[in-house]
Amino acid sequence: MSRVLLDCDGVMSDFTGYCLDIIEDSFGRRYTPEDVTQWNFGNLLKSPGESATFWAQLKLAGVAAALAPIVDSDGIGPAEAVRAIRDRGYSVYVVTSPMSDNPTWGYEREEWLRRVAGVERSNVLQTPAKHVVAGNFLVDDNQDNIAAWSRGMASVGLGPSAVGLLQDAAYNREFAAFSGVASEVTAVRVFRWADVFRAIEAYS
Numbered sequence: 001m002s003r004v005l006l007d008c009d010g011v012m013s014d015f016t017g018y019c020l021d022i023i024e025d026s027f028g029r030r031y032t033p034e035d036v037t038q039w040n041f042g043n044l045l046k047s048p049g050e051s052a053t054f055w056a057q058l059k060l061a062g063v064a065a066a067l068a069p070i071v072d073s074d075g076i077g078p079a080e081a082v083r084a085i086r087d088r089g090y091s092v093y094v095v096t097s098p099m100s101d102n103p104t105w106g107y108e109r110e111e112w113l114r115r116v117a118g119v120e121r122s123n124v125l126q127t128p129a130k131h132v133v134a135g136n137f138l139v140d141d142n143q144d145n146i147a148a149w150s151r152g153m154a155s156v157g158l159g160p161s162a163v164g165l166l167q168d169a170a171y172n173r174e175f176a177a178f179s180g181v182a183s184e185v186t187a188v189r190v191f192r193w194a195d196v197f198r199a200i201e202a203y204s
């Protein structure tokens with residue numbers, strides 16, 4: 001198996017940026033990605049009413065299609081990254097958890113990945129159950145996904161060949177110790193695509 005699994009939101013698509021625009025448009029407060037120190041924007045939404053307003057806008061048609069691609073500090077975006085991983089002899093699968101109760105999310109995500117990242121729908125898995133998807137590497141910005149996936153790989157004997165790459169973000173920074181990651185699985189924090197390429201070369 002030579003397979004790299006990529007998360008979409010927070011790795012290829014700028015979900016955080018879109019959400020910060022919603023918060024500014026709805027509540028008049030501008031935040032930066034560094035202000036998002038809690039998963040799901042919990043520290044920025046000030047009341048149950050704000051939360052309800054915020055999440056309702058993420059259930060609308062067009063959100064998944066409208067997300068901007070993330071371009072890293074070296075100028076590398078999703079298409080270049082996918083190409084560079086394939087050039088290293090790995091197949092790329094996008095494993096992405098769809099927004100619940102958004103009826104058009106799945107279709108729009110497939111279209112986005114084909115158009116922006118050059119990944120066809122045959123290589124897109126939309127599920128929150130990332131831990132059942134076997135691969136050598138998982139790049140994800142959610143430390144819980146890295147931990148659960150590591151345990152999933154370990155449970156089927158693939159732990160020694162599994163490497164979790166946690167895409168750095170303000171909301172996952174307190175998890176430097178990678179708590180919950182299976183002991184036989186390597187976990188590394190990455191900041192840009194060059195770190196991912198380096199890890200692939202180091203752990204292949």
Ligand SMILES: [Mg+2]
Nearest residue numbers: 007009010141
């Ligand atoms: Mg993500």
